[in-house]
Amino acid sequence: MSKPVVNIWGTPEEAAPSAAPAAPWNTKWDLGNRHTASGTAWVFYSSPGEKTLKRPVILSDGFAPGGTNIDDLYDGLENGQYPFISTLRQAGFDIVLLGFADRTASILDNAGIATECIMRAIVEREGDARLTVGGFSMGGLITRYALAKMEAQHMEHEVSTYLSYDTPHHGAWLPLGVQAFAHYVKDNWGGIGKPVLNSFSNLVNSSAARQMLRWHLETATQTTLDVADGQHQDRIDFLEALERVGDWPQRPRLLGVANGTDTGSGNNIPAGDTAMEAYGPHLIGRLDAQGTGSRTVARMDKPGQEPTEIRTTGFPELDGAPGGLFPLAPALENAANFGIAAMLAGRVNKTEATLTHNASTFVPTVSAVSSDRIDNHDALYSKIDSERSDLHDFKCATTNEGHTTMTRELGEWIVDKLKEA
Known part of the structure; x- marks a missing residue:
């Protein structure tokens, strides 16, 4: 299996440090001055000569120990099976990779960082192109909640597309x-x-x-x-918080991909x-x-x-x-x-x-495309019914592959869908 975008277990203290090459970001934003959590956004303009955002795509890091390592995150997105970042940039999109000081902190706390990042992108943007916002694994839950809460509070997020990448919308499974x-x-x-x-x-x-x-x-x-x-009380509380803000953002189109098959195999x-x-x-x-x-x-x-x-x-x-x-x-x-x-x-x-x-x-397909509960054996092993999904459109992998692996199959589908907007 290729390298995941999000490495769940991280690196033990005595293990060798990451050897990922330095990510070629153009600028960064320090976030979290008004929140209990904090984070950083690394901005990759669509071309080296650019100095402003024009078509922002904000993608959130997911669950792992400690803080986001931008070099590792970029490496997983760019240097695996499919050069996702450079392909998006060549298509005219500006990429904002959103990271957190503590990736094990509450989803609700880090959602405040995502909200601040969205508002910063609107301020920094030149023109009126709508935003794409989403994330990898738990990053999709962070941004889902952030967008829904912004709508519940009548805040204008100017997002036309929400994107989740193998996100556990109905929960993850660890034996x-x-x-x-x-x-x-x-x-x-x-x-x-x-x-x-x-x-x-x-x-x-x-x-x-x-x-x-x-x-x-x-x-x-x-x-x-x-x-x-x-089900831990923290999960029950999180699901209730999500329900209070409408469960899903209502204004954007909702896209998602799964690293699992949709055939029931x-x-x-x-x-x-x-x-x-x-x-x-x-x-x-x-x-x-x-x-x-x-x-x-x-x-x-x-x-x-x-x-x-x-x-x-x-x-x-x-x-x-x-x-x-x-x-x-x-x-x-x-x-x-x-x-x-x-x-x-x-x-x-x-x-x-x-x-x-x-x-x-780790993330059953029915969870990644939000089509059914993961305690339903028949649903787990049946062909995905697109009519049952909360997403407007989704793409599943041809074979069951590593969680958050960036493949050509899924990467190209995302790029094509963003070009349609």
Whole structure:
């Protein structure tokens, strides 16, 4: 799989720093003086000689540890399968990449930064061309809420097109076993001076993750979960806030793309199949791919303690569902979600774990195109019905590929749609 635009896990403290080449931005805006959050917008004019915005396209970064690294963000957009930024610029668009000082902060807080960026673009713009505003992964939720709130407050955003790129409109999926495993490792072997053993549990419990994940485990002690449960109060509060401002912006056309297929064809991870096993002197663990019925999806065993099991009831086969796959982390030997658990087990036992499946689905297609709930097994594995989507138009990938991967197929579709405006 090619590099994702948004690297969910980021880079651990002891890993090598990013080697991405410097992004050739023209100017930047420091944002957030009037907000609890802060951020930066990097502006790429349509041609080197330009000094003003004429056709602004604002694209928001998504969820990841720490603050936005503009070089990494630009690298994922430009130097993968498709040169998205330079193609847009050649078509006469000015690109504004919006980043945040804390990408794990509340979506509602960072939406204030997005609003400030939109207003700044209107002031800086020459002429009256309408704006395009959107984002990658959680960035699509940030800008969706920002635009809807501006309309609810009777603010003129001058946006003609909203664009989401593999955004979890109906929630993201992180296997409950992976969440529990991260918490279990932190609780038993983490602590001061052990950033990797702590970091993934901390990330799962961040404000943004609690709002974005459809099912969330805060600790490894919540051992049974029904499909109807598991929605964190932060997510409930976020969805209520979104509903209060109209749920979606009403004025722009709503476009979206998904890194998953629209045919109902999944990624061939069998439900119930063992994804990761660890056998060592300190930790014995096993994670299984999510299946239907009542089943154990995780078991963790530390000598001298009672084993911990995570059991689920009524869940669909989410790990193998059509959708954008959990991104690989190059700094962690290309580990994805189950791979992260294997890496943690290896750190604890000082011996390699057995990894059968590395990356499962992260954003199901039905979530990315906002056509159905991700707890509906039949909807997950059926052909997408465009009439059920909240988007006016969308494009799905031909194969299930890495979440937020910028491909020629999806990139060209977006450029063509923006040219139509």
